[in-house]
Amino acid sequence: MTNSGVIRRVAGKELALFFASPVAWLFLAGFAAASLFIVFWAESFFARNIADTRPLFEWMPLLLVFLCSALTMRMWSEERRSGTLEHVLVQPTPLWHFVMGKFFACVLLLLLALAATLPLPVTVALIADLDWGPVWAGYLATMLLGAAYLALGLFVSARTDNPVVSLLGSVALCGLLYLLGSDLLTGFFDTEQAETLRLLGSGSRFESITRGVIDLVDLFYYLTLIAVFLTLNVYTLEKIGWARVANTPRQRHWRAGVTLLLANLLLANALAEHWSLPRWDVTEGRLYSISSPSRELLSNLQEPLLIRGYFSARNHPLLAPLEPQLKDLLLEYAEAAEGKVRVEFIDPLEHPELEQEANQRYNIRPSPFQLADRHQTALVNAYFNLLIEYGDEYRVLSFNDLIEVRTSTNGQPEVLLRNPEFEVTRSIRDVLYAYRAGGDLFAGLERPVEFIAYVSDAALLPDALLAYRDSVVAQLQRAVDASDGMFSFRFLDPQADDGELARRIQQDWGFTPMTHALDSERDFYFYMTLADAHQVVQLPTADFDPGQFRKALDAGLRRFARDFTRTVALSAPQPSAQMAQYNLGGPGFANLENAIARDYLIARENLADGSVSPEADILAVVAPRDLGEAAIFAIDQFLMRGGTVILATSPFSVEPEKDALALRDWPRGKLRDWLRHHGIEMANQLVLDKRHARFPAPVQRDSGDHQFRDVRIVDYPYFLDIRGSGLSAHPLLGSLPQVTMAWASPLQLERRAGIRINPLLWSSEEAWLSEDDAITPRQDETWSAPDQTTRHLLGAMLNGRFESYFQSPPALPETTGEGDGIGTLLKRAPGSARIIVFASNDFLSDRVLGAQVRATGTQYLGPIELFSNTLDWSLQDEQLLQIRSRGNFNRTLPPMEPQQRLSLELFNYGAALAWLVLLALASWVLGRRRRARYRRELGL
Incomplete structure (x- = not known):
């Protein structure tokens, strides 16, 4: 018989004996039940709310200790107890064939046991976005670790004739091997010693593979363990047939050969730690490798x-x-x-x-x-x-x-x-x-930039602007001298040549004549722009203050430079201590400000003065309240200069009130009219969605004639869970997998000529609208949805040639230089202007982010990542968009009703039971065929 034939027959015999024992079925059923119980109960799979299978594999090293010890406890000890081992020892076939046959039988049994857990990742993949890379890596790690434990268990079984002693010995040794690298032991040592123990232990390498990184060093470690214990198994069996006091050449050769083989395997494993061996990051998006x-x-x-x-x-x-x-x-x-x-x-x-x-x-x-x-x-x-x-x-x-x-x-x-x-x-x-x-803006320019000023003849300019013009020319000349050919400037008179240029710039950019308060009948032009081959940016005049021109010029040049930190003008409410009285997170927008500050400079903007900082590259207005005409003028003119305006706004905001949540009207002043002017409307309603997140909300509890307020984590349809088709394919969203929008209103957009609309965020198809101001959940309350549901737009970007909301400059508060009375108004924006609007005042607030921390147990920064992506994309700083959202806790489970969760859990238990029944049926059919074949061979 060939070598493979012997191995196959030994494996077949062991499998038949295993399935003939009721104890074997008890172990398989116990393993499946324990695995699923740990996932759904010990690790609270649904409360954990992460779409992965880590809970299954976190406990697998310990579960394998008992399963593998149970699989191997009778393999050799039963042979020794029954006396059949002597028959094996006198066979002409080498002993390693029998060892490998039993080993392969145990490995196949381990595979059959693991198959009972496969419905779990399938379930997760059906309900959420599962990364299959760590799943398959986890099963690979389980097979390698299990094979190592099986080899160890076979070695222990070969040294005793008592199956119980074999079981206990295998559990002890496998447990010790796992304990070597566990935090329970390494915590008592310094980093270097702890790292050495992790290299020896089986658990730390297992964790490395299950996270989705397959390192050849780790594979070699497990293969070394398998080879070591299988070699010791063969050597143990060989020694049984030796005389106790003999020292024959064969025995010396065996001892020397086994010693050399084990020494080489251990040495190679130690050296492999210092070798540069390949590793494979099998996670989706290669999370553990540089991109x-x-x-x-x-x-x-x-x-x-x-x-x-x-x-x-x-x-x-x-x-x-x-x-x-x-x-x-x-x-x-x-x-x-x-x-x-x-x-x-x-x-x-x-x-x-x-x-x-x-x-x-x-x-x-x-x-x-x-x-x-x-x-x-x-x-x-x-x-x-x-x-x-x-x-x-x-x-x-x-x-x-x-x-x-x-x-x-x-x-x-x-x-x-x-x-x-x-x-x-x-x-x-x-x-x-x-x-x-190095402080040189021109070093960051990729293409030459030209300063083009549309300025009237000196005879038409007010005296104040003559001095300003001369100062600007002098500063521009110094910039040209320092630019190494990357910067130039020119002045054009729009009123020359019968005003042809004036008509063109009014049509293209909305540049209308200016007037002076002391001479309103004398019109003139004084507009400044920067342009390269791809874009045109208008510079603010900053009340024609010569001391502010260089700041405005540098801010404009940063729009063209790749290597310079940009400035974000941020207008957001100041913190209020009342927001934190329910321990739902810190007040204000500190998390948002910290996120912006990590990549950009922040200019806190007071829009009430009618202007935006000349250094600002982008304007972000969050939860605006009671914006007057001056504030709207500041936003409007920033947009007209080709800027990007990011708005997070809604007709409502939610604030704590006594022991409840109060829905407040959030007066936005003139902002509503300004948005409507650009075709953006928000209904005075809130969006609710069956696909929602959880929220630690004040809950009213009735007890007899009394009412009490508790803070509990509840399903909350006002926290919209946006994922999948709710996230557009726009690059602004980067690799963002999910966003939670809190207390959002529906957006309605009117298409206008010259304006492109890009929807960004949608609710699910199971959303509906409500005007009810009772938003505090009651105990055990279920939020009933109407029969008709549909998706609603929650975020969008508008890009194009916007028309100014104003027909003439409004009366602004007195500021430095305002006394000159020069009226400046841009009436049309260039094509680079953008409005990006998110229909919620609160989704970026600290109290909402803090609520998500308490609901999920982890820091939740999805809205912050969305806002950061918006800044990156708008400022053409897209280098980090692909890797910003590669954190550990991005893949979450969709909202589910309790009955749905119970059904999914029971499905996994039922699938495991069905698998065991299928195995039992297959074992019975194969056993019946085998017995029939024996009867035919015996002539019965």
Whole structure:
């Protein structure tokens, strides 16, 4: 019989014996039930609200300890107890054939057991956006770890004739192998020692693969374990037939061969840690590998870039496992940069000079952590920081920038890397641009830019503007001298040649004649623009103050420069302490401001003065209230200059009132008329949706004749869960998978000539409208939807040649230079002008984001990422759009009714039971055929 024939017959025999035992079925059913129970109950799958299968694989190393020990407990011990092992030992077939036959039988049984869990990822994929890469990687890791445990269990079984002793011995050894690399043990050691233990333990490598990164080093580790224990199994069986006191050449050869084989396998495994072996990131979007925008950025490096990691040897146990993941990512930067990036890892406590430099030059300080060892609890100051340095420019990332802390369903903190590639790439971009620009705007220009001023003859200009014109010319000449040919200027008289140019600029840009208060009959022009081959930008006159011109010029040039930090003019309500009385998150828009400040300069804008800062590149108006004519004029004229205006506005806002939530009318003043002028209307209603998020809302509870208010996490249809078809394919949305819109109103847009409309956000088809101001949930209340539901537009972008809302400049508050009485009004915007509107006052607020934290257990920044993407796209800074939304908790489950959740859970239990019944039926059919074949062979 061939070698494969022996292995196949041994495996077939073991499978038949296994399925003939009731205990075997008990183990298979117990494994399936335990796996699903852990997912749905211990890990609270639906409350966790993340569309992945991590809960299944997190517990798999422990479940496999018992399953694999149960599968192998009788394999050799039963042979020894019954005396059939002697028959095996005297066969001419090598012993390793029998070992491999039993091993393959156990592996097949493990596969059949794992198949009972397959309905779980299928269920998640049907109801949400599942990344299948980590799922298949998780099953691969399970098979490798299970195969290693099976090999160990076979080795233990071969050393005893008692199945119970084999079971207990296998559980102990497999458990020890897992414990070596677990946080339970490594927390008692410093970082270097803990990392060594993780390399020896089976659990840490398992976690690395299940997150979606298949490293050849990890595969080699598991294959080494399998080979070691299968070799020891063969050697154990071979020794049984030896005389106790003999020392024959055959025995010496066996001992030497086994020793050399094991030593080589262990040595190769140790050396593999220092080899640069391939790794495969199988996650969708390659979440754990640097992406093409990062590689493109690295290709622009001209000087060496330093990335230095400051990691203490003794760090917090929850941060220690993240350190190797972060190091692997940083080493990828070095590899992708082909020598232009130098990566260093140091422990500042072991290098006092580097620690002093970190403290004094980079302001890197250790963070205090409370640690417990075998003897005491102590407060330790530890480092977990990154330094990115390019030339004399640098950025520092602390552990707050790098990690995400999530409260798991069992109340324990879960610490993961947030989105390290985004943070590191953004820092590299910042230092690169700052170094290349070096304060010189013209260094960032990709194409020549021309300053074109449409200015009347000096005889028509007021005396104040003559001096202003002379100052502008002098400043422009200095700019030309410093631009190295990238900048030029010219002045054109619109009233020359019978006013042909005046008619053209009025038609194209809405540039109408200006007047002076002291001489209203004398018209003149004084408009300033910047232009290249692709766009035209108008510069604000800043009340014709010569001291403000250079600021306006620099702000305009930044619109054309790639390598300069842009300025966002932000108008948002100031914090109010009343907003936090229900502990629903901090007041105001601090999270929004912090997000903007990480990439851009912020100019806090007071629109009431009738103007927008001349340095502003984009205007964001969030939750505007009671905007007067001066504020609308500021917004209108910023738009007319070709700017982008982002609006987050709605007729309503929600505020706490005593023990409830109050829906307040939110007077927007003249803004409503201005939006209507541009064809944008918002109904005085709120959108509710069956596809909604959860919310920790005040809930009214009735008890007898009394009413009480509790704060509970409830399904809340006013928190619209937007995903899938609700997110347009516009690049502005980047890779954003989901957004929650709170208390939003429906948008209605009227198509106008010359205006392009791009819908951005829609509710689902199961949405409806309500005018009811009773928005506080009651206990056990179900929100009934009408028979007719439809989707509603919640966000849109309008782009094109807008017409000004004003026919003449309004009376503005007195400001510096206003006394000159020069009336300036732009009546038509260039084609680059945009209005981006989101129909909610509150979806960006801290209290709403804080509510999402309490509802999901993790920091929720979907709306902030949407706003950041909007800024990036609008300012043509799209480099980070692809990787901004690659965080850990973006894939969430859709809203579901309790009955639907119960049905899905029961479906998984039923599918596992059906699989076991199918196995039992197949086993019975095969057994019947086998018995029939034996009868025919015996002539019965």
